[in-house]
Amino acid sequence: MTKKPISSSQRAIQELRAKIFSGELAAGSDHLESELADLLEMSRTPVREAVLTLEGQGLLEMRPRKGVRILPLSPEDMAEVYDVLTELESHAAECAALADYDDDDLSELSRAIDDMDAAIAEGNLDAWADADDRFHGELVRLGGNKRIQAIVGMMSDQVRRARMTTLFMRPLPTKSNEDHRMVYQAIRNGDAATARDTHRQHRQHAKAILVALLSKHRLRYL
Amino acid sequence: MTKKPISSSQRAIQELRAKIFSGELAAGSDHLESELADLLEMSRTPVREAVLTLEGQGLLEMRPRKGVRILPLSPEDMAEVYDVLTELESHAAECAALADYDDDDLSELSRAIDDMDAAIAEGNLDAWADADDRFHGELVRLGGNKRIQAIVGMMSDQVRRARMTTLFMRPLPTKSNEDHRMVYQAIRNGDAATARDTHRQHRQHAKAILVALLSKHRLRYL
């Protein structure tokens, strides 16, 4: 009925991603192509294709004869990722502010902010993280630059991975949503400079917190 | 003797890139996998792997049953590319200024600027383009963010492609090198704000020129 036959390559990409995010394939671990093929119950060919794609997205690395390495996330890596996000997202915020969107266009953004409030109120970290992702995704979408969307999408994957290991360590980000509302208002008002600068500060603050958490986490586990 | 056997996949990546840049594989054209395999005198497997990689780099697109499409470069695409470059490179310039580099560290950057001057003096467009690439590459390297280097590398490929079709149409960029020198000086002086803002303006100016040229070019050929 609603079954759509998905290609093995695509399935390999999806499942490998999921297993990396879930930690089933741990950061820093090595895996033979044949091992992954067994795991996914398919031949090496589609696995290799998926691995090639994921390598391009910075999730893993092919090391001939050494296996496929799931890339670890050092605090330094995360600092780099956040710097890219800071630059590209704040540019997106600026563009969005210049685009003269109306309330309807911004409804998704608004909803994400409300959802974050709700999630914070009930202390639901997962729901908060999900809404936060939606906010940032929608912001970049409104910016209108497809390449920025693609790049930010990849980098956000890395953030998600890092968040997975640190979410339980952090306080509820109650203040964070004030920033989101300010960015929203600036976009709504067409105030590009404020949108840009506010979002930049927001991201830099987030960077500092996450890098500190990751460093602490690393101290405990290495 | 000094011959190093290169893998077919890697060769496929290199040769396909070269053929795309040279225009032998024209922007917008479609090609069957088997056709490319014949062209490179190898089997479909390494070609597919190369195509996967190049797809991730935004040079082409796989469209099942339609063949591999070499992505065309619209003025809109180029505007997007330049916006990414503007944001990430000016961040790199800022970081470089903060890094307290000495003359020795900046020698490569300096050399590139001198080479551009020389190229302009003798009206050698190819040499100028080459030195310009080196300047931007070195700038980003000095910024120290590996991910930014990778992203900028990909986007620069797109710029190179566009430049190929428009280089003959443009005036010698005599003024451009003043910007380069200003950025250099700002980095040398540790003046992060100036480095950043100067480079931003430089890139935005370049964007305007190239987009205009591409639009004109498109009018002539479409």
Add this chain to the structure above:
DNA sequence: GCATTTATTTGCGTATGCATTAAGTAATGA
């Protein structure tokens, strides 16, 4: 003559097997 269905071709996705080559190991010599 046009539309719809059927047949045919063609390109792609995947599996499989083999050749290559590098990592690891053992052995020999200093």
Add this chain to the structure above:
DNA sequence: TCATTACTTAATGCATACGCAAATAAATGC
């Protein structure tokens, strides 16, 4: 004991083959 080298092993890179699905051509009915 250490270094050098030959050998073993095993993972990868690549070619090839096959089946399926989509696109195109042909054919039949209206």
